[in-house]
Amino acid sequence: MKTLVLVAITSTVFASPIPPSKFYSHADASTFPGDAFLRALASASAPTFAGKIPLPATSTTARRHLAEFRTATLALNITHPVRFLDESRQFQYPAFNNMQCELEKDGNGVLPFATDTTLGLYFEGLFQMIPIWTKDEIKLSRFDLFHAHLFANPRTKTAGLVFHAKEYPADDADTFPFNLGFCQLGSNLTFVDKVMRRRNIVWTIDAKDRTSLWWIDMGIKTGDQAVDEVTGGAPFYTLYEDSLGHVVADFYYLEGLSLGVSLY
Numbered sequence: 001m002k003t004l005v006l007v008a009i010t011s012t013v014f015a016s017p018i019p020p021s022k023f024y025s026h027a028d029a030s031t032f033p034g035d036a037f038l039r040a041l042a043s044a045s046a047p048t049f050a051g052k053i054p055l056p057a058t059s060t061t062a063r064r065h066l067a068e069f070r071t072a073t074l075a076l077n078i079t080h081p082v083r084f085l086d087e088s089r090q091f092q093y094p095a096f097n098n099m100q101c102e103l104e105k106d107g108n109g110v111l112p113f114a115t116d117t118t119l120g121l122y123f124e125g126l127f128q129m130i131p132i133w134t135k136d137e138i139k140l141s142r143f144d145l146f147h148a149h150l151f152a153n154p155r156t157k158t159a160g161l162v163f164h165a166k167e168y169p170a171d172d173a174d175t176f177p178f179n180l181g182f183c184q185l186g187s188n189l190t191f192v193d194k195v196m197r198r199r200n201i202v203w204t205i206d207a208k209d210r211t212s213l214w215w216i217d218m219g220i221k222t223g224d225q226a227v228d229e230v231t232g233g234a235p236f237y238t239l240y241e242d243s244l245g246h247v248v249a250d251f252y253y254l255e256g257l258s259l260g261v262s263l264y
Contacts, residue, residue, distance in 0.1 A: 030154045034244035036226035038156045041214055042206055049220040049231060053133050053201070053213040058122070065117045067209040073152045073159040073248050085261055086114040093252050093260055096142065101183035103142060105250055110260025120259050123161075126213065127253040130163065130201055134215065137195060138165040140255050143187040147252050148203075150261075153245035157207035161251065162241045166199040176235070193235065194219075200239040 040047040058066070069084060089112050093104035104110055113120030127148075131139050138145050145165040152159050168184040169176045169191040176191035197219035205211045218237040221228050230243045241247050253259045 032153060032155070032243060032245055033226075034230045035153065035155050036224065037230050038153055038158055038160075038204065038244060040222075040224075040227055041202065041204060041212065042156070042158070047227075048222055049218075049227070050202070050214040050216050053129070053215055055211060055213055056125070056129075058211070059118065062118045062122050063209070065119050066122070066205055066211065069119060070159040070205045070209060073150060074154060074157065084113055084117050084119055085111040085263075087111060091258070091260065094142075094254070094257070097182045097185050101181070101185070103146060103183065104252060104260070105262055108262075110252055110262050112258045112260055123251060124253055124259045126161075126203060127163075127259070130165075134198075137198070138201075140253070141189075142183070142254065143168040143189045146254050147250055148201075149241035149247060150249040150251060151241045151245035152248055158204050158245070159248075160202060160204040160244065162239055162244065163201035163203070164199060164238065165201070166196055169196070191235070196235060197237045199237055202239070202244075 041050060046052055065084070072084070090109045091112070092107075092109050093102075095102045095107075113123070127140060127145065130145060140146065144167065145163060146167065148161040148163040150159070150161055166189060168180055168187045169178075169189040170187040171177065171179055171184060172191060198215060198217050200216040200218060202214045202216055203211065204214075216231075216239055218231045218233060218239060220231070222231075230239065247264055249264060250262045251259060252262070
């Protein structure tokens with residue numbers, strides 16, 4: 001197992017295909033539009049725009065590695081040795097439509113978690129439980145849920161993942177007249193507004209190393225301008241990872257494959 005260097009490059013942001021990212025600009029690098037959004041998730045009472053998904057019990061080993069992983073994720077712009085990823089087992093993520101559709105951001109391959117950290121199994125478990133908890137409103141599929149974005153928010157000392165589902169709805173002249181490129185071809189997802197607005201799932205680990213998982217309803221307005229700034233966005237309803245913090249990595253998972261990580 002090799003030691004891998006995890007570096008967050010704040011000037012590079014991977015945009016979800018639906019639609020291009022807003023590329024937020026920060027006068028203060030530690031302040032993000034989603035700071036209030038994250039504080040609302042961490043508050044004592046559940047926010048109106050999110051439903052909490054119960055997480056299963058986590059082993060002592062996984063909790064320790066998650067705490068270390070949060071620390072590494074928050075170590076922005078610093079070369080920080082991390083032993084979580086196994087460079088020796090790098091693999092190519094599948095491409096589709098005669099190699100014209102690459103789900104992975106740069107085509108350079110992805111890295112699995114080192115087996116002894118148990119974090120690969122932990123994050124795979126998150127992907128697997130989302131369809132169960134949402135009663136198959138969200139499914140594991142290259143058109144639906146197959147990836148998440150790792151972010152670091154220094155102001156709240158939170159690391160987290162934004163899972164984007166409903167990534168490639170079918171192009172339909174009446175309901176969804178948008179061409180999203182080769183990865184959309186063959187999509188069996190029918191656009192439904194009330195479903196699309198719930199396409200974002202957020203996992204967080206906070207300053208006290210407490211983990212939580214939230215199903216976000218982007219169509220709900222709270223009246224708090226600071227929170228509402230990062231919600232909405234019909235008809236795509238994308239919660240942008242770069243609004244919540246520095247983008248550190250992308251996670252990819254499809255059934256039958258190991259979870260793979262692509263660093264920035």
